[in-house]
Amino acid sequence: MDFGYKEEELVEVLDDVAxxxxLMVFNDDVNTFDHVIDTLVRVCNHSVEQAEQCAYIIHFKGKCSVKRGLLKTLKPMQEAICDEGIDARVI
Structure with missing residues (x-):
């Protein structure tokens, strides 16, 4: 059956999915809830409610995945969050 896709296109899509x-943000004893929330809204384009939920998860669980995506998209976000003094890593 031919779906009209080329093998190269399928490999590119599979590579992207893999x-x-x-983008994980970790808890600390330095940053305020408001600072973390404001940073997530600005850097990750979260709504205020989404950023608040992430801040509570970070506080109570020690970390939270605040964004999923490709490394090339997440790396600049991680750097911007770290520039604000918040511990963030792409995992």
Whole structure:
């Protein structure tokens, strides 16, 4: 059966799916809830409610995946969050 896709296109799509990462933000005793929330809204384009939920998860669980995506998309976000003094890593 021919779906009209070329093998090269399928390989590119599969490579992208296999390259999905998480942008994790970790808890600390330094940053305020408001600072973390404001940063997530600005950097990750979260709604205020979404950023608040992430901040509570970070506080109570020690970490939270705040965004999923490709490394090339998440790396600049991770750097911007770290520039604000918040511990973030792409995993």
């Amino acid at each position: 390259d999905i990462k998480d």
